[in-house]
Amino acid sequence: MIVQVITYLRERSAMMKWIFLSYLAFALVFDFFADRHHAHFWGDHVIGFWAIFGLLGCLLMIVFCKGLSHVWLERDTDYYDK
């Protein structure tokens, strides 16, 4: 049963994309109504701060880590056996 549902959803990737994007829109709208009494710093008062933090953090982390791996850290899996 679960398998059929997932297969059904995987075949409709455009629909999944729209569901995901509408979730992001909901999250941004929800931010306008959040209670900010316990703010820790200035960023907590900016609408969508954590959205930008999450997106930029994610992209920078991928670029930085993958880049570092490619130019320096990456080795064959039997590197130490040679």
Added chain:
Amino acid sequence: MTSSIFMHPAALFLVGALLLPLFRKFNAQKIWLVVVPLLAFLQIKYLPASFGCVEWLGFKMQFGRVDQLTMVFLHVFTLMALIGSIFGLHVKESGQHVAAWLYVAGSLGTTLAGDYLTLFIFWELMAFASVFLVWYRKKKRSIEAGFRYLLVHTFGGLVLLGGIFLRYQATHDLSFELISPDTATLAEYLIMIGFMLNAAVPPIHAWLPDAYPEATVTGAVFMCAFTTKTAVYVLARGFAGFEALAIMGAIMTLYGVGYAVIENDARRILAYHIVSQVGYMVCGVGIGTEMAINGACAHAYAHILYKALLFMGVGSVLEMTGRSKLSELGGLYKYMPFSMIFTVIGGIAISGFPLTSGFISKSMIIAAAGNNHQLILMCMLSLAAVGTFLSVGIKLPYFIWFGPKDSGLKPKEAYWNMQVGMFMAAFMCIFLGVYPDYLYNMLPYAVHYHPYNSYHLTETFHLLGFTGLGFYIMVKYLKPHDVSNLDLDWFYRRGAGWFMWVARNPINAVNEFVSNVYQTVGLRFTMAAARALSWFDWEGIDWALDGSAKGIVQGGEQVRQFQTGKLQQYIGAAVALLFLVLIVVVLI
């Protein structure tokens, strides 16, 4: 009082482990594997505040010290022992179970220890028992990794022991209590480094991603739960409020997650991710406020369950397909749907989705950093949360269960006992998320934190949602390759090779050369020098004194010439002498 040692939960596992081969003989191994951890889980509630105090060689040892801080760790350790044992029920080799239980006993013993001596004994038991969980994989790589694991932990144990000795010399007190940062000396810092090695704090963390991916399927499930979290407990007990720990912890969270983003082997990703998650706890311990300590304990509790769940999930895949590299997996959801659901629950729990255990535990540490006005730490921890969702929440399940390509594998669903183990852990992940007070009531201090407020919710919606967007944009770039990445274990893995090369080649050659030179030149020189000295002794020194040595030799020579050795001459001489004596007597 000595008899009260037998109520120690570690004793239950020790005796249980010793009797296990017997139960196997009577085909009751599976029953015994469930009964013993279950008994321990029920029994810990009835432990007195202090028990098992022994005087030994003039040292006061305390095997049992129970308070709120101990209790939360005991609770999750025994629960994890139960889940892990059920997950491993299908393993017929008693040896693996014995190693796992001795390891659990070491961990429980460390947690309950009231003095450094007891702590050290159980600490070493933990290291020596757990290495067998690596060796039981019986592959060349595992055996090598096991030896490295053992060497690193022996080194850590020695540092700890050195610290304990110095502390005893200074204070003559071995009781294990909270240490203030103001009074800490070299002894305390050595103890802390010993603890930090087991908590896998960089730069002494590389043993963890080196050994855990090489362990057996069930062994890794145990290992991911006990060593690092016992270290978190002893740090929380002894070193709460050390700022160095807060900074190191925050660095750990990013260091571990960075490697989790780039690694390919699923169990290596999870192993690096332990470094990251333990970083939250170490950071919480370092911040040291009541809320932060609570957060560290809560996170340890939640983390043990969901990290074990993830190790069980990828372990099931490894058991069923023989593969654990993301580049060789994909599309398995059709064949192992239950394992998939459980692993995804582990993934969303570790990422801190609302209604899961990560949401109610991780946020406590981040909020504690915020309340303590440590904003840089708070941002580092939040960034690590982004990386967590990216690497373990999305990347890992995506490339194993779904993925851009189908691996073509058609494995069977995991064994029933594996599924039961995964179900129990997954249930706890959701249960704690829905009913956080179950966990909060166990914590060392009263909890005034409410995770389900609208601001925390919106923050989480954003962080998770937009991290997901980032993954969606970059998914092609994240495609796994069959490589592994260098880490600081390079220094001792390559270093050991160089050391051996230097010993075999240059040092050996120099040794040969020196020995040749000695034989050809040195030996002759020595002989000539001996002759010269002998001449000097003979001529110089004797002349300088009184010539007596020469005189004696010459006298001896004359006496020798006297003695001809011919019998008739001797008789003649004797007769002549007798005659001479007679003449003298007669005349006088």
